[in-house]
Amino acid sequence: MRLLAEGLSAKRGEDLIFRDVSFGIDAGEALIVKGANGSGKSTLLRVLAGLLPAVSGTARLLAAAHPVERLGEACHYLGHRNAMKRELTVEENLVFWKAFYGDLHGGAGIGVDAAAAAVGLGGILHLPFGYLSAGQQRRMAMARLLVAWRPVWILDEPTAALDVAAEAMFAGLVTNHLAQGGIAIAATHQPLGLEGARELWMTGFAGAEQGVW
Amino acid sequence: MIPLLLRDIRLSVRAGGGALIGVLFFMTVVAVIPFGVGPDLNLLSRIGPAILWIGALLAALLGLDRLFQAEREDGSLDLLLMQETPLVLTVLVKCLAHWIATGLPLVIAAPLLGLFMNMDEVAIGATTLTLLAGTPAITFIGAAGAAIAVALPRGGLLVSILVLPLAIPVLIFGVSAVHAAIEDPAPFLPPFLILVAINLFFAVIGPVAAAAALRLSSD
Numbered sequence: 169m170r171l172l173a174e175g176l177s178a179k180r181g182e183d184l185i186f187r188d189v190s191f192g193i194d195a196g197e198a199l200i201v202k203g204a205n206g207s208g209k210s211t212l213l214r215v216l217a218g219l220l221p222a223v224s225g226t227a228r229l230l231a232a233a234h235p236v237e238r239l240g241e242a243c244h245y246l247g248h249r250n251a252m253k254r255e256l257t258v259e260e261n262l263v264f265w266k267a268f269y270g271d272l273h274g275g276a277g278i279g280v281d282a283a284a285a286a287v288g289l290g291g292i293l294h295l296p297f298g299y300l301s302a303g304q305q306r307r308m309a310m311a312r313l314l315v316a317w318r319p320v321w322i323l324d325e326p327t328a329a330l331d332v333a334a335e336a337m338f339a340g341l342v343t344n345h346l347a348q349g350g351i352a353i354a355a356t357h358q359p360l361g362l363e364g365a366r367e368l369w370m371t372g373f374a375g376a377e378q379g380v381w
Numbered sequence: 382m383i384p385l386l387l388r389d390i391r392l393s394v395r396a397g398g399g400a401l402i403g404v405l406f407f408m409t410v411v412a413v414i415p416f417g418v419g420p421d422l423n424l425l426s427r428i429g430p431a432i433l434w435i436g437a438l439l440a441a442l443l444g445l446d447r448l449f450q451a452e453r454e455d456g457s458l459d460l461l462l463m464q465e466t467p468l469v470l471t472v473l474v475k476c477l478a479h480w481i482a483t484g485l486p487l488v489i490a491a492p493l494l495g496l497f498m499n500m501d502e503v504a505i506g507a508t509t510l511t512l513l514a515g516t517p518a519i520t521f522i523g524a525a526g527a528a529i530a531v532a533l534p535r536g537g538l539l540v541s542i543l544v545l546p547l548a549i550p551v552l553i554f555g556v557s558a559v560h561a562a563i564e565d566p567a568p569f570l571p572p573f574l575i576l577v578a579i580n581l582f583f584a585v586i587g588p589v590a591a592a593a594a595l596r597l598s599s600d
Contacts, residue, residue: 219459219599240463249456255395256388267384269464 169195169232171239171320171351175225178208178215184223185211191368193353195319196346198362201355203370209355210248212370213322216353217245232319233274242272244318246326250309254298258284258308261297266315275317275348283314288337302329310338313345321345323354336361382466382474389478392451399444404486407440411494422499429498430508430559436494437487437512438519438552442544444483445523446530446537448475449595453531462599468592476517476524476588484516507562507569511576515555518580521587522547528594551579 176189185208193199201209214220216227218240227239236242252261262280271277284290287307292300300308306329313321321342327335339361342352346362354360393400414432415425452458461471491512495505526543530536554576561567 214599217459217463219462236465241465243463245459245463247456247459249454251456251460253388253392253455253457255392255397260388260391264384264388265460 169319169349169351170230171227171353172230173216173225173227176212176215176227177223177225178211178220179223180211185372186370188225189368190225193351193366195349195351198342198346198352198354198360198365200360200362200365200367201353201370202357202367204372207370207372209370210324213245213324213353213355216240217243217322219245229320234272234319236272239320242318243320243322244313244316245322245324246309246313247324248328250305251312252297252305252309254296256297257294258289258297258300259293261308262293262311262315265312269316269318271317272319274319275350277316278314280311280315283311284308286314286341287311288334303331303334306330307334307337310341314341319350321350321352321354323352323356325356326354327356327358327360382470385471385474386478386481389475390482393478393482399447400482400486403440403443403483404490406443407436407487407490408494410436410439411497415497426499426501426504429495429500430504430563431556432498433491433494433508434512434515434552434556434559437491437516438548440487441484441516441519442523442541442548445479445520445527445544446540448479448524448527449531449591450527450536458531458595459599462595468595469588472524472528472588472591472595473584476520476591479524480517480520484520487516488512501563504559504563507559511555511558511573514573514576514580515551518551518576518583519544519548521580521583522551524587525590525594528591528598531595532598547583551576554579 171193174190177187178185189212201212203209211220215222216239218238229236229239229242232242259280262283266277266280284293287310289304289307327338342362346352411432418425449458452461462468488509491509492505495508523544526540530540533539554572558569558572558576561572562569
């Protein structure tokens with residue numbers, strides 16, 4: 169399996185945020201997207217997830233166990249917002265996402281209890297999601313990545329609001345995902361603690377003229 | 382798709398979900414009419430079906446703006462957009478859940494409120510039946526409006542204004558079917574079947590339009 173992005177460009181309004189971004193990631197590899205605020209990290213991730221149209225270029229998944237029409241279908245997206253309902257309990261949230269996502273071929277999600285235990289919050293499944301602290305909410309959003317199998321994880325500032333122990337826990341989750349033949353793309357300022365991850369530096373609007381590798 | 386249906390119904394009955402807001406508004410509107418119009422029982426029974434329909438129409442429009450906005454605010458909309466499942470189907474299921482939570486209570490409350498308006502049993506039965514056939518159409522039309530206004534912070538009134546002109550045919554054929562049922566020479570079936578046809582028409586057009594609007598609204 170290989171994720172191939174060729175000549176991606178994207179706009180916000182009228183302004184070109186980045187131009188001609190190309191990269192390839194093989195199964196088991198991670199790509200860390202770095203750059204200053206406003207340099208287009210989140211925009212790149214949203215283009216990859218299919219949530220923003222690319223002005224030019226394509227992003228495809230080659231030789232995947234489960235061929236998909238759009239790259240987004242094979243992706244988990246962990247954005248700035250957690251995509252969990254405050255009114256429902258944590259368990260109801262996770263059970264819903266597990267059933268709604270379903271597993272793609274090539275892997276299997278783990279149970280809701282096991283996923284909550286994997287993020288270190290096994291005992292609070294019965295609480296409404298809105299009662300949790302910001303860090304706990306973030307960790308539960310990470311548990312969502314575990315309950316259904318998607319080969320590609322797209323992570324936008326995944327470790328914001330997390331303490332040091334939780335950052336290490338998350339690095340373990342990503343490493344485990346890569347070991348199962350997955351792909352991870354993360355935009356972050358903090359080091360994620362991933363060994364051998366490649367880096368992509370976004371230079372923002374000023375650098376839209378040059379290549380960005 | 383069943384999990385999405387169940388989740389949306391569950392959300393609408395939890396605190397802040399707003400499933401009861403519509404039916405309470407419906408009751409308020411219909412309950413004050415007799416006080417305003419006065420104790421003229423013949424007049425009340427004559428305008429009863431129209432009042433019930435207008436009340437139900439306004440009540441059905443009330444919670445529509447939150448249909449996609451709540452999903453967008455917590456980021457769930459992004460994930461719904463990314464799936465392999467056709468977005469049209471997702472929207473259709475959300476519409477059904479919304480109708481079960483807010484439209485069906487209106488239909489169930491209608492017979493009770495018909496008594497307030499001194500309507501006889503035929504009129505009450507016909508009104509309930511036409512509301513059952515007509516209120517889903519309002520939800521489907523409203524879904525398109527809600528999808529267009531999803532990114533606007535206060536889109537509530539805008540959704541109602543966008544949706545109302547398209548919902549007028551539903552109101553016209555709903556009320557005329559009830560009148561046809563009460564007054565003998567006019568046949569009940571033709572306006573009722575047109576109402577059902579409008580419903581089916583918008584069951585297709587509404588989710589398609591809403592899905593297209595949601596795809597374009599992503600930022």
